[in-house]
Amino acid sequence: MPERMDISGTALAPALLQLPWELPLEQWPERVITTLPRGISRHTVRFVTLPDGDSARVIAVKEIGKKVAHHEYQMLRELNRIGAPSVTPLAVITGRRSREGEELTACLVTEHLSFSLPYRAVFSQKLRPEVASKLIDSLAVLLVRLHLVGFYWGDVSLSNTLFRRDADAFSGYLVDAETGDLPGTLSESRRMYDVDVARVNIIGELMDLEAGGLMDESMDPIDIGGRITERYGQLWDELTGEEAIDANETWRVSDRIRRLNELGFDVAELKVVRDEEGQTVTIRPRVVDSGHHNRALMRLTGLDVQEKQAQRMLNSIHTYQALDFPELPLEQVAHKWLLDVFLPTVRSVPPALAKKLEPAQIFHEVMDHRWFMTEARGGDVSMEEATESYIRSVLPAHRDEETFLA
Numbered sequence: 001m002p003e004r005m006d007i008s009g010t011a012l013a014p015a016l017l018q019l020p021w022e023l024p025l026e027q028w029p030e031r032v033i034t035t036l037p038r039g040i041s042r043h044t045v046r047f048v049t050l051p052d053g054d055s056a057r058v059i060a061v062k063e064i065g066k067k068v069a070h071h072e073y074q075m076l077r078e079l080n081r082i083g084a085p086s087v088t089p090l091a092v093i094t095g096r097r098s099r100e101g102e103e104l105t106a107c108l109v110t111e112h113l114s115f116s117l118p119y120r121a122v123f124s125q126k127l128r129p130e131v132a133s134k135l136i137d138s139l140a141v142l143l144v145r146l147h148l149v150g151f152y153w154g155d156v157s158l159s160n161t162l163f164r165r166d167a168d169a170f171s172g173y174l175v176d177a178e179t180g181d182l183p184g185t186l187s188e189s190r191r192m193y194d195v196d197v198a199r200v201n202i203i204g205e206l207m208d209l210e211a212g213g214l215m216d217e218s219m220d221p222i223d224i225g226g227r228i229t230e231r232y233g234q235l236w237d238e239l240t241g242e243e244a245i246d247a248n249e250t251w252r253v254s255d256r257i258r259r260l261n262e263l264g265f266d267v268a269e270l271k272v273v274r275d276e277e278g279q280t281v282t283i284r285p286r287v288v289d290s291g292h293h294n295r296a297l298m299r300l301t302g303l304d305v306q307e308k309q310a311q312r313m314l315n316s317i318h319t320y321q322a323l324d325f326p327e328l329p330l331e332q333v334a335h336k337w338l339l340d341v342f343l344p345t346v347r348s349v350p351p352a353l354a355k356k357l358e359p360a361q362i363f364h365e366v367m368d369h370r371w372f373m374t375e376a377r378g379g380d381v382s383m384e385e386a387t388e389s390y391i392r393s394v395l396p397a398h399r400d401e402e403t404f405l406a
Contacts, residue, residue, distance in 0.1 A: 005095040010143045012059075012090060016109065021096050024104060025063050033104060034058055047112060058112035059090060066094050066106040066239050068178055075177035082149050083291075085142060086174040087113050087162070091099070113173055115401050116162040119205075120214075125205075127215045132224050134169050136202065140231035141264075142172035143194060144239065145290050147186055153194050153336070154179030157201035165357065167364045191236075197294035198228045239265060240283040243284050260283035260285065264307040266292045300334035303342075316341065334399040341383060353395050355402040366390045 025044040034047040044063045048054050069092045076089035088111040096104035160176035173186035173232045195391030203225035257267050266289045273282045273327040321333040346359040
């Protein structure tokens with residue numbers, strides 16, 4: 001008896017039922033499709049806008065084998081549950097058949113990550129060295145974060161990652177978990193296999209860009225691809241490595257924690273061992289959690305933003321306190337900053353430009369714009385004047401990145 005079509009795992013089933021599942025994705029009509037930038041994929045992928053109450057949401061539909069679809073759905077659910085940076089799974093569609101009764105490939109449905117870009121959409125014409133370095137650094141941080149929670153990726157690449165602007169950097173999100181596994185702990189050999197897969201895949205992706213004339217001529221794909229190994233090793237050692245200090249230099253324990261905080265990680269547990277002679281103390285972080293600045297900002301303001309954006313906004317709050325309200329507690333100053341600085345800035349953006357960038361990224365860029373205006377003038381520029389100038393002269397040149405049209 002033929003398998004009936006089944007939609008599992010989502011409250012969006014009524015809206016999903018309206019889609020033409022009797023057709024292969026390649027044949028879906030233009031009226032159904034939402035045009036968004038797609039990374040390189042070995043599977044057919046289509047974006048669709050679905051009604052969701054009074055609003056709409058964009059979903060990604062990927063044709064993939066039934067067994068693999070269910071596996072990837074479960075992996076993404078687990079990653080979302082533990083707060084790892086990844087796309088959100090919505091449903092698995094199985095039992096699809098054409099009108100003629102021909103069996104069609106199962107589909108995995110995920111939520112489109114707003115304001116995210118595949119790596120080829122990050123640069124406009126040619127990949128420059130500084131942008132390549134930021135992408136590699138972002139991927140290294142993502143891989144470390146996944147390994148810290150015990151996730152083995154198996155197919156690490158720029159193509160399997162989405163990037164969101166994060167102040168002057170990028171934040172990476174896993175978008176493909178087909179080969180993933182979540183045993184809870186990873187051996188060093190498995191971790192380093194992931195890193196080597198990343199290196200090889202990145203070199204291949206950069207060579208493709210080079211062959212297409214899309215990469216700065218001064219760049220060497222092999223050197224840049226090797227950066228992932230170096231950056232991953234540096235970050236992993238800082239987060240997990242042992243450090244021996246003199247028993248009289250206990251301040252270095254606080255210094256180690258401070259360095260981890262600056263990297264965006266909190267230390268939930270620290271192992272400290274003193275040697276038998278009492279001359280040396282060995283310290284090693286045992287439990288580290290990413291999102292140090294994000295959590296601090298959320299506690300103060302309720303804003304949930306990217307890590308480096310949060311760091312920039314915390315600096316703004318501390319500056320605001322030092323200059324205007326040194327006598328008030330930080331919590332009270334943060335509330336005033338939210339009402340008097342942040343919200344007026346982002347609410348100044350007209351609706352026609354609101355989809356260009358996330359509000360937190362707009363605030364960061366306004367801060368940068370204000371600094372450049374101050375330097376050019378040789379005197380202070382108010383936040384209001386900088387905001388008006390930025391909205392008039394800078395923001396319109398950005399693409400609409402909420403749902404960037406290719």
